[in-house]
Amino acid sequence: xxxxxxxxxxxxxxxxxxxxxxxxxxxxxxxxxxxxxxxxxxxxxxxxxxxxxxxxxxxxxxxxxxxxxxxxxxxxxxxxxxxxxxxxxxxxxxxxxxxxxxxxxxxxxxxxxxxxxxxxxxxxxxxxxxxxxxxxxxxxxxxxxxxxxxxxxxxxxxxxxxxxxxxxxxxxxxxxxxxxxxxxxxxxxxxxxxxxxxxxxxxxxxxxxxxxxxxxxxxxxxxxxxxxxxxxxxxxxxxxxxxxxxxxxxxxxxxxxxxxxxxxxxxxxxxxxxxxxxxxxxxxxxxxxxxxxxxxxxxxxxxxxxxxxxxxxxxxxxxxxxxxxxxxxxxxxxxxxxxxxxxxxxxxxxxxxxxx
Amino acid sequence: xxxxxxxxxxxxxxxxxxxxxxxxxxxxxxxxxxxxxxxxxxxxxxxxxxxxxxxxxxxxxxxxxxxxxxxxxxxxxxxxxxxxxxxxxxxxxxxxxxxxxxxxxxxxxxxxxxxxxxxxxxxxxxxxxxxxxxxxxxxxxxxxxxxxxxxxxxxxxxxxxxxxxxxxxxxxxxxxxxxxxxxxxxxxxxxxxxxxxxxxxxxxxxxxxxxxxxxxxxxxxxxxxxxxxxxxxxxxxxxxxxxxxxxxxxxxxxxxxxxxxxxxxxxxxxxxxxxxxxxxxxxxxxxxxxxxxxxxxxxxxxxxxxxxxxxxxxxxxxxxxxxxxxxxxxxxxxxxxxxxxxxxxxxxxxxxxxxxxxxxxxxxxxxxxxxxxxxxxx
Amino acid sequence: xxxxxxxxxxxxxxxxxxxxxxxxxxxxxxxxxxxxxxxxxxxxxxxxxxxxxxxxxxxxxxxxxxxxxxxxxxxxxxxxxxxxxxxxxxxxxxxxxxxxxxxxxxxxxxxxxxxxxxxxxxxxxxxxxxxxxx
Numbered sequence: 120x121x122x123x124x125x126x127x128x129x130x131x132x133x134x135x136x137x138x139x140x141x142x143x144x145x146x147x148x149x150x151x152x153x154x155x156x157x158x159x160x161x162x163x164x165x166x167x168x169x170x171x172x173x174x175x176x177x178x179x180x181x182x183x184x185x186x187x188x189x190x191x192x193x194x195x196x197x198x199x200x201x202x203x204x205x206x207x208x209x210x211x212x213x214x215x216x217x218x219x220x221x222x223x224x225x226x227x228x229x230x231x232x233x234x235x236x237x238x239x240x241x242x243x244x245x246x247x248x249x250x251x252x253x254x255x256x257x258x259x260x261x262x263x264x265x266x267x268x269x270x271x272x273x274x275x276x277x278x279x280x281x282x283x284x285x286x287x288x289x290x291x292x293x294x295x296x297x298x299x300x301x302x303x304x305x306x307x308x309x310x311x312x313x314x315x316x317x318x319x320x321x322x323x324x325x326x327x328x329x330x331x332x333x334x335x336x337x338x339x340x341x342x343x344x345x346x347x348x349x350x351x352x353x354x355x356x357x358x359x360x361x362x363x364x365x366x367x368x369x370x371x372x373x374x375x376x377x378x379x380x381x382x383x384x385x386x387x388x389x390x391x392x393x394x395x396x397x398x399x400x401x402x403x404x405x406x407x408x409x410x411x412x413x414x415x416x417x418x419x420x421x422x423x424x425x426x427x428x429x430x431x432x433x434x435x436x437x438x439x440x441x442x443x444x445x446x447x448x449x450x451x452x453x454x455x456x457x458x459x460x461x462x463x464x465x466x467x468x469x470x471x472x473x474x475x
Numbered sequence: 476x477x478x479x480x481x482x483x484x485x486x487x488x489x490x491x492x493x494x495x496x497x498x499x500x501x502x503x504x505x506x507x508x509x510x511x512x513x514x515x516x517x518x519x520x521x522x523x524x525x526x527x528x529x530x531x532x533x534x535x536x537x538x539x540x541x542x543x544x545x546x547x548x549x550x551x552x553x554x555x556x557x558x559x560x561x562x563x564x565x566x567x568x569x570x571x572x573x574x575x576x577x578x579x580x581x582x583x584x585x586x587x588x589x590x591x592x593x594x595x596x597x598x599x600x601x602x603x604x605x606x607x608x609x610x611x612x613x614x615x616x617x618x619x620x621x622x623x624x625x626x627x628x629x630x631x632x633x634x635x636x637x638x639x640x641x642x643x644x645x646x647x648x649x650x651x652x653x654x655x656x657x658x659x660x661x662x663x664x665x666x667x668x669x670x671x672x673x674x675x676x677x678x679x680x681x682x683x684x685x686x687x688x689x690x691x692x693x694x695x696x697x698x699x700x701x702x703x704x705x706x707x708x709x710x711x712x713x714x715x716x717x718x719x720x721x722x723x724x725x726x727x728x729x730x731x732x733x734x735x736x737x738x739x740x741x742x743x744x745x746x747x748x749x750x751x752x753x754x755x756x757x758x759x760x761x762x763x764x765x766x767x768x769x770x771x772x773x774x775x776x777x778x779x780x781x782x783x784x785x786x787x788x789x790x791x792x793x794x795x796x797x798x799x800x801x802x803x804x805x806x807x808x809x810x811x812x813x814x815x816x817x818x819x820x821x822x823x824x825x826x827x828x829x830x831x832x833x834x835x836x837x838x839x840x841x842x843x844x845x846x847x848x849x850x851x852x853x
Numbered sequence: 854x855x856x857x858x859x860x861x862x863x864x865x866x867x868x869x870x871x872x873x874x875x876x877x878x879x880x881x882x883x884x885x886x887x888x889x890x891x892x893x894x895x896x897x898x899x900x901x902x903x904x905x906x907x908x909x910x911x912x913x914x915x916x917x918x919x920x921x922x923x924x925x926x927x928x929x930x931x932x933x934x935x936x937x938x939x940x941x942x943x944x945x946x947x948x949x950x951x952x953x954x955x956x957x958x959x960x961x962x963x964x965x966x967x968x969x970x971x972x973x974x975x976x977x978x979x980x981x982x983x984x985x986x987x
Contacts, residue, residue, distance in 0.1 A: 140947050172925040173946055173964040178977065181963045209975055218977060222870035222963060456947065465925055474921065474971045596920035604857075605865055606886045607931075607942035609967055609976060611916065611923035616931040617942070619914025624933070627912065627955055672915035672928070672950070716933060716940040717884055717892050 125253035126302050130295025131432065132193060132259065133288035133441065135186025136404045137179045138391055138451040141169040143463045145278055151460045152273045159278045163365025167392025169458065170267045170282035172466045176205040177215040180265035181222050183284035183397070186445035187261065188223060190296070191288035195224040198288070199257025200248055201231040204241025204396040206314070206321075207267045208233060219263065230257070237312060238361060238395040239422020240264070241285075246302050246428050248289050259290040264396030264420075271320035272469055279364050281392025285400035296407065296438040297416070300431040301348045305339035312423030328423065333363065336427040337371050337419050344417070344429035352376040355431075356414040359385030359402040361421035363393045368402075377417075384409060390452050403432075405448040410434045477570045477703040478852070480577075481506040481690035482811040487654040487683040487799030489587040495525055495534070498686035499583040500542040506688035507579060516575035518549040521562035521582035522803035526553055527597040528589060538581065548575075555601045555838030556751065557708075558582065559687075559806020560845030564706040566691050576693045582807030583686035594682060601839040603713045615671030615679055615752050617715060617840045622673050622754035625722055629769030633673055637661035638776035639753045640677050640796050646782075647793020650823030652808075654683040654799035661776075664753075678753040678796075685801030687808040695852065700818035701832070703810070704848045707734040711841040726844035727762040727837055738848050743787040744829035745816045747809035749837045750794040759835055760789070782824060787833075791816065791824040809834035810847055817851035857967070862974050867901075869978030872961055874939050876902040883939040906961035907984065908936035915950045922968055934959055934981050947982040958984040 144166055145159035170179060180203055188195070201223075203216040216231035225231075230251075234240035241264030248260035265284035270276035292298040311332035314321035324332075337360055345351060352358070358377045362368040365388050372382040385402035388394075394401060399420040406416055412434055419429040464470050483505035485498050493501075499520065507515070520535035531537060535549035554561035559582040569575040586594055595613045602608040602617060610616075625631060641661045647653035659677055667675035691703060711726025712718045718725060734740070746765075750756030760771040765786060766779070774780065780789040792798045792812045795805060813832035815821035834847040867873050868886045875887030879896035885904060890897045913932040923929050930945040930953055945953055946964055959981035967976040 171947060171964075173944075173966070173980065175965060175975075178963045178965060185963075218870075221866055222977075224871065472925070591918070592921040592924070595918050596922075599920070603886070605861075609865075609869075609978070610931060610942065610944050611919050611926075611929040611967070612931060613916040613920065613923070613929065614918035616914050616916040616929070619916065620912045620931060620933050620942070623914065623955065624912035668917070669915065669928075670918045671931075672917070674914070712892060713888075714942060716942050721933065 124301050126249050126299035128253040128292055129249045129289055130292040130298040131287055132290045132295050133187040133189065133191025134404045134407050135183045135190060135286045135445050136401050136448050136451055137182035137186065137284045138168050139170045139174055139179065139282050140454055140456045141171055141458050141466065142166045142455045143169055143458055143460065147460045148277055158275065162278055163389050164278050165389045167279065167281035168283055169463050169466055175209040176207045176265040176267050176284070177209050177218050179282065179284035180215060180263040180286065181219045183265065183286040184219055184223055184261055184263050187286040187288045189445040190441040193259050193288060193290065198225045198259045198261055199229050200251055200260035201225055201229060202234055202241070202244030202248060202260065202262045204234045204244050204264045205266050206235060206237055206395060207269060236426060237422035237424050238398060239420050239426050239428065241396040241400060242420035242422070242428045245287060245289070246304060249299055249302060252289055252291065259288055262287045262289065264400045266395035266397060267467065268393060268395045269320050272464070276323060279388070279393040281394055283391055283394030283397045283401060285397040285404055287400065294437060295435060296441045297432045297434045300433055301344055302428060302430045303340050303344035303347060304426065304428045305336050305343055306426035307336070309425035311425055332423060332425045333367055333421055334371055334374065336425050337361065337421050338375060340427035340429035341375050341417060341419050344431060348431055350431065354415060355381060355417045357381055357384055357406045357410065358417040359399055359406060360419045361399045362386055362388040362402060365389035387448060387452065401448060407438060408442055408447040408449070410438060412436045412438060476695065477567045477691050477693060478695040478699045479689055479701050479703055479814040480692045480698055481508065482688070482700060482814055484652045484687040484808060484811055485685055486652045487685040487801055490585070490684040491587060495522065495530060495583050495585055496538055496541040498684060499538045499581050502583070502686035502688040503542045503579055503581045506690050515544060515547050515577055515579055517566070517569055517578040518544060518547055519562045519566045519578060519580045520549065520551040521558040521580065521807060522551060522584055523553055523555055523558045524584040524586065524597065524802050527600050554843055556749065556802055557806060557836040557838040557843050557845050558803040559809065560706065560834060560836040560847055561708070561806070563806060563810050563847060564708060564845060567703055567706050570691055570693045578691045579688060580691065580807055581686060581688040582804035584801040584803040585684040586682040586801060587684050591682065606714055613671060615674045618752040618754050619671035619674045621715060621721060621758065621840065625754055625757065626673065628722060631769065631772050633665055634661055635772045635776050636753050636757065637664035639750065639756055639772065640664050642775060642781055643750065643790055643794045643796035646791050646824050647797030650792050650798060653793040653797050654681050655793070655797040674752050680751050680795040680800035683799040683801055685799055685804045685808065687804050687811050689807060689811050689814065699852050700820065701814040701849045702852050704850050705734055705738040706845065706847045707737060708843065708845040709733065710843050713842055715840045722758060724758060724762045724837060724841035724844060726841045727759060727835065727846070730844045730846045731763055734846050734848055740831065740848055743831050743833055745788050745791060745813060745826045745832040746835065747790055747792055747812050748794070748835040750790065750796050751800055755837065756794065759837065782826065788826045791821065791826055806834065806836040806845065809836065810849070813849050817849055857969055857974070857976070859974060862976055870963070872904045872906065872979045873901045874904050875899045885939050885941045904939055905936045908934045908959055910945065910953065910955060910957050910959050911935045911940065912955060913945060913953055922970065932981060944980040945982065946980040952983055960984050
């Protein structure tokens with residue numbers, strides 16, 4: 120009998136999302152910076168979500184985690200790890216994970232830390248958590264991906280860089296809404312996107328973020344996982360990838376051999392933008408909001424720098440009773456307040472204000 | 476027995492050329508003109524913003540020496556917006572106890588020293604900083620909540636409430652110490668920029684500097700302006716979120732009840748009360764039972780509290796609204812004004828033949844309340 | 854409000870983050886923020902209790918005269934929220950003045966409630982927003 124993979128001992132007990140209510144239309148950004156409409160249409164974008172002036176990755180992360188805990192229904196005292204993945208930390212030094220852990224009532228006997236790997240930090244937190252849970256070191260772990268993504272005004276990145284958060288409570292597979300079947304990581308040193316210490320906006324390699332970075336790493340992770348598990352694209356009901364725009368996840372899915380109907384359920388970026396650490400995880404949440412027991416899902420977040428993790432998940436019966444315990448992605452996407460460019464610029468601290 | 480034998484006020488204004496000590500010294504020296512400084516037992520200083528804005532500690536001692544009273548006993552009293560009357564109550568206690576026979580009370584504060592956005596931040600400290608004070612209360616946020624609640628609860632429209640500031644401005648026209656000496660119509664109040672909607676700029680006290688002083692003596696020889704019969708106070712709920720009925724100032728009700736137990740108050744001719752915002756004046760009138768609940772604004776609008784009206788004359792000085800509200804000094808102004816009315820010497824709108832007067836101070840939304848009863852001696 | 858101490862921010866974290874009220878074991882009433890004694894009966898026998906997160910807006914003020922650090926969200930809507938078992942003063946967020954009315958349902962959200970300039974601490978805590986999104 121082959122040895123069981125450790126991931127199979129783990130599962131998703133709760134998933135939760137937070138999307139801020141403010142939205143800006145692509146037309147407004149294009150008009151402000153002299154882009155032609157073809158620019159954002161090529162990215163398959165419509166609107167992006169903007170955190171309000173009193174929101175940041177910590178506040179959004181807490182809201183998502185609280186939603187995940189509602190679905191998980193676990194005692195906060197049984198949570199042994201809180202991992203917060205972001206590239207938009209409110210404090211350069213001082214963890215957000217502790218603030219969230221405190222607000223959830225998880226403190227003090229817990230691991231808690233902020234992770235950084237561009238858009239993939241939360242995913243690495245997830246994979247590490249599977250190990251912690253499978254080994255029995257912790258009973259439950261909360262993994263949060265949250266970003267108020269920054270983009271230099273006028274940079275093409277501004278069409279997509281948005282705000283949002285997703286969180287997962289993972290624990291032992293019994294009772295979970297979806298069990299893990301396997302996981303696989305694929306990481307190289309690829310400088311496709313970076314932000315230097317003390318600078319407000321990232322730089323990126325435009326096309327270089329594509330083939331050698333996004334596509335190479337997601338394909339590396341997804342193929343590696345499928346080979347390891349002996350699965351092929353047709354074995355999955357859904358596949359969801361990091362989605363820096365509306366186009367890339369469709370393309371990478373196609374390159375891997377998935378069909379559009381397997382991909383569409385997990386693509387939310389056209390309506391809310393790229394939420395960075397939450398991007399693929401919000402897509403997965405939307406799938407869990409609608410999936411049926413027995414559905415197999417491939418999830419592959421990606422982070423510049425670069426790396427990707429691929430997970431295979433099988434939905435259980437418990438998904439049905441959990442999904443109505445917190446707001447669904449579509450509800451969060453539909454609650455919106457449209458704002459103009461100047462309000463967006465003010466909310467995201469793009470107007471230089473001198474303070475004491 | 477405690478008598479007010481000397482009074483003085485500096486006109487409320489933006490005194491950019493004078494610091495806290497200078498304003499206090501001017502008021503103190505004038506109040507003491509007739510009294511021998513050597514026989515002064517105590518100086519009680521009332522100041523709130525000097526602490527809130529980190530200007531000076533041990534302010535009472537520095538005012539004493541600066542004014543020329545080095546050697547006198549001095550202490551400062553801080554009770555937020557109610558500091559002035561708190562200082563008067565301490566002074567009266569010293570007189571009543573026999574520990575002192577002549578006490579100078581001087582209230583002083585300056586609001587023009589800093590940009591308004593900073594002053595707004597200091598105002599939040601009138602409220603519980605572990606509770607609502609952590610939020611962006613600004614100028615009038617809590618009073619704005621009370622005003623809307625009042626309008627909704629008692630079905631009072633905004634225009635009816637605008638008669639209060641109109642009356643205050645009308646009263647202040649003759650007061651040489653008032654900061655805003657111009658008339659306004661109720662309609663104008665509604666047109667003014669919002670400060671903490673439904674509160675507009677013309678519902679709100681102006682940001683000015685001021686100092687006022689008075690001398691309290693145990694025996695009524697010489698120039699007695701009025702008798703300070705009693706001062707009472709009470710603490711109240713630390714937040715309007717706590718009482719079942721946020722539109723009642725329990726602290727003021729209790730302070731008034733205590734005052735009436737201490738002194739037999741048969742009638743009141745003149746009141747100076749704490750109308751930092753229109754709604755505060757209205758709610759205080761109702762807490763003092765001078766108007767039925769929900770009816771004070773209407774009573775104001777038909778002239779009940781105006782000179783010649785049926786009720787006591789309220790804020791002939793123009794009140795905090797038009798005279799001004801230099802925080803720690805305000806209560807001292809009020810007692811000085813009531814004493815001058817009772818002595819027939821108020822230089823502004825006079826309330827003829829007034830014999831009984833009240834001064835009322837409240838901090839924030841009623842965390843504390845003070846009330847003083849003065850009587851004429853003639 | 855600018856310039857608060859790290860210990861003060863730290864001490865208030867539980868009641869601010871989780872909307873934890875004081876509950877009197879003598880009269881059973883709740884009050885927020887938790888006090889050393891019951892504001893209703895004076896008892897000093899207190900336990901903590903989390904407040905409901907959905908309530909009704911009893912009254913509000915639209916504050917234009919705000920300190921500079923609040924300017925990016927001016928006018929600030931300050932509300933008196935009735936949570937049934939207790940009331941709280943809080944900010945109403947994600948809303949313009951025209952979205953707000955007395956009696957409307959509001960729900961708790963976790964937000965930045967104050968910050969100490971550009972280099973000091975961020976104070977997190979509960980605000981409320983309309984339950985009905987736009």
